[in-house]
Amino acid sequence: MKGTTSEAETKTRSNAENTTVVLLGTGMPRPDPAASGPATAIVVGKRVFLVDAGPGVMRQLAAAHLPIDGVTALFVTHLHSDHTLGYPDLIFTSWVMGRKGPLHAYGPHGFKQMTDHLVAAYAEDIKVRTEGLEHQTPDGFRVDANEIGPGIIYESDGVRVQAIAVAHGTWEEAFAYRIDTPDRSVVVSGDTRPHDDLVRFASGVDVLVHEVYASSKLKPEPRPGGEDWPRYMREYHTSDVELGILSARIQPKLLALNHIIRMGASDEELLAGVRSGGFTGRVIVGHDLDRC
Ligand SMILES: [Zn+2]
Numbered sequence: 603m604k605g606t607t608s609e610a611e612t613k614t615r616s617n618a619e620n621t622t623v624v625l626l627g628t629g630m631p632r633p634d635p636a637a638s639g640p641a642t643a644i645v646v647g648k649r650v651f652l653v654d655a656g657p658g659v660m661r662q663l664a665a666a667h668l669p670i671d672g673v674t675a676l677f678v679t680h681l682h683s684d685h686t687l688g689y690p691d692l693i694f695t696s697w698v699m700g701r702k703g704p705l706h707a708y709g710p711h712g713f714k715q716m717t718d719h720l721v722a723a724y725a726e727d728i729k730v731r732t733e734g735l736e737h738q739t740p741d742g743f744r745v746d747a748n749e750i751g752p753g754i755i756y757e758s759d760g761v762r763v764q765a766i767a768v769a770h771g772t773w774e775e776a777f778a779y780r781i782d783t784p785d786r787s788v789v790v791s792g793d794t795r796p797h798d799d800l801v802r803f804a805s806g807v808d809v810l811v812h813e814v815y816a817s818s819k820l821k822p823e824p825r826p827g828g829e830d831w832p833r834y835m836r837e838y839h840t841s842d843v844e845l846g847i848l849s850a851r852i853q854p855k856l857l858a859l860n861h862i863i864r865m866g867a868s869d870e871e872l873l874a875g876v877r878s879g880g881f882t883g884r885v886i887v888g889h890d891l892d893r894c
Pocket residue numbers: 680682770793
């Protein structure tokens with residue numbers, strides 16, 4: 603299923619300080635050319651708020667005709683590699699493409715250390731680009747990395763971002779984010795099993811972007827340790843049926859399935875799972891570059 607917003611509507615929105623959600627990457631760790639790593643852009647006029655930076659994020663920003671010289675702010679849900687492998691790309695490519703000031707970024711504990719290690723890892727690149735004929739802006743690669751806890755973590759010009767802790771297996775910290783703009787409210791779940799706190803946090807939200815796996819396909823995998831796969835999924839992730847139950851309580855105006863662990867399931871099978879959980883509202887199976 604494609605995006606829910608017509609081109610004309612999107613054009614009208616992008617002319618004003620209105621909010622559009624762009625699903626830049628709807629995939630998970632498995633490399634899939636049709637589903638890049640997790641990354642969701644909440645575009646408010648000229649400002650771009652990015653949740654997660656999975657692999658492919660810079661290519662997807664370009665494909666969506668969004669700025670490639672830096673976003674307004676990045677919010678990382680947790681430090682799993684599928685959500686952060688595009689982070690060095692975001693740091694360095696946006697610098698090469700013209701970013702002059704620090705990238706403002708927010709994430710859980712360990713995020714600063716990750717940032718410092720990434721900048722250190724690219725020391726030779728930074729040296730050549732600033733001292734050689736490329737004449738890159740000194741310090742343009744810098745990151746203003748902030749480690750956050752639950753609560754309001756960002757507020758500027760009518761945009762407020764809140765975090766809550768969600769339950770993602772053995773991760774000590776994983777967050778969902780709620781972005782309230784002058785005209786819309788958006789919640790991005792990050793990776794989580796069904797979580798009661800998310801019901802209160804997201805209640806009545808305009809757009810709920812939530813991770814999902816196909817319950818109809820869940821079975822042990824034929825590999826060493828593969829018998830634990832169903833248990834892993836239940837402790838770390840949310841099934842389509844569970845998401846239907848959750849969404850029936852949250853009542854978002856639109857539910858967008860994201861971070862889709864299909865295991866071979868079709869869009870129709872995922873939607874059937876959500877419906878069987880009891881959610882009767884608007885729902886789309888997210889595809890890369892969908893706008894909603
Ligand atoms: Zn994860």
